[in-house]
């Protein structure tokens with residue numbers, strides 16, 4: 001076993017026999033790896049029984065969500081056309097623990113608890129004294145963290161008698177997760193998939209259809225919001241903001257139909273906290289605790305999932321951890337956006353939330369991490385950044401894929417393009433450890449596999465992956481269009 005400082009315990013060291021001495025250094029390295037724990041696995045009985053609600057421990061409450069017309073705080077009734085009441089109550093709850101319903105835990109058993117890996121081969125490849133751990137969410141049926149909330153959302157909607165859920169998807173991970181959850185709970189699912197991703201990832205669409213969902217490229221002629229965009233630009237690549245507008249528009253038209261969001265909202269982040277809670281237990285098995293936590297951020301949900309339980313522990317008097325959100329340089333809401341009230345969608349159908357935003361009309365370029373092409377950021381994650389409790393960094397996609405390929409060659413798992421951002425953040429942290437000669441524990445969320453994203457890797461290997469930059473003029477215009485909201489001091 002490895003101690004907290006990363007040294008090999010005597011029983012794990014290779015015996016100094018003649019035979020061993022004849023081995024090459026590489027073979028020695030191989031044996032050290034094999035003799036140490038790589039996977040920390042929990043029994044099914046240790047799937048968390050509650051979701052952890054960081055709102056209970058925040059030093060300052062979140063700014064209220066505002067009605068887009070009156071600009072006054074919204075009440076539960078305002079959200080009722082879109083969400084079932086249980087989810088609305090979770091959205092505003094300040095209770096620390098919210099019980100996970102039995103039927104949801106039963107579905108979680110299918111893939112949870114997910115493994116925590118010690119990235120020993122990556123550590124060797126980087127020659128770092130850092131102890132790198134990653135929580136692997138790619139073992140879920142859809143291949144990412146997204147079913148953690150999809151299953152919960154489908155369950156509460158089924159309980160409320162909802163027959164159909166409409167949603168958006170970027171890379172298709174969220175759409176396939178909701179399609180899977182809808183199949184389990186007998187709910188029809190309709191997915192508006194961002195056009196550029198729909199073209200890049202045809203197999204994601206096929207997976208959604210396999211689960212019984214209908215998948216439509218967005219912007220589409222099926223909604224007023226989609227038709228308005230297509231009238232301006234028939235070849236529009238789409239964005240998550242536009243796909244959300246289309247889904248909300250369809251959901252608002254019928255009583256038996258509701259909307260589901262795969263990120264950003266408090267209740268979505270809440271459901272993801274099973275990730276960090278399990279990681280806490282698994283690190284206890286490893287007799288370790290993270291100094292650094294890294295997650296990629298699109299709308300903020302997988303990042304919240306891994307980080308919030310540790311941030312909560314710190315706020316309740318525990319150890320402070322350096323927490324790093326990693327985002328794409330082509331859609332840098334946390335590092336380049338304004339902290340302001342904005343719409344969650346392009347057609348301005350959603351309430352206003354205070355968040356880091358690039359402006360709701362901003363269309364990011366069509367880079368491969370489709371799940372990170374969102375103009376805004378979860379209000380909870382934005383709030384933490386304002387409070388100085390998290391850091392953020394942005395990278396271009398070629399560096400991110402360099403990191404993902406290095407990781408795949410060391411650890412064998414092929415990360416989703418989104419997850420490559422976290423891999424890059426963790427590798428950079430490990431390299432800093434090497435330069436400083438410090439052994440720190442780095443935990444990152446490997447939030448999904450990239451088996452449906454092979455075109456991105458093909459483009460990378462053929463040198464076609466460009467470091468796309470957003471249009472500065474468009475960003476300035478989108479930010480100039482932020483709604484004006486008079487805020488109490």
Ligand SMILES: Cc1ncc(COP(=O)(O)O)c(C=O)c1O
Pocket residue numbers: 144145170171172173174262263264296297298299300301302303370371372416418419447448449
């Ligand atoms: C694999 C993967 N990671 C990350 C994200 C980004 O979302 P979030 O920031 O909510 O985790 C997505 C979104 O689709 C995704 O598919």
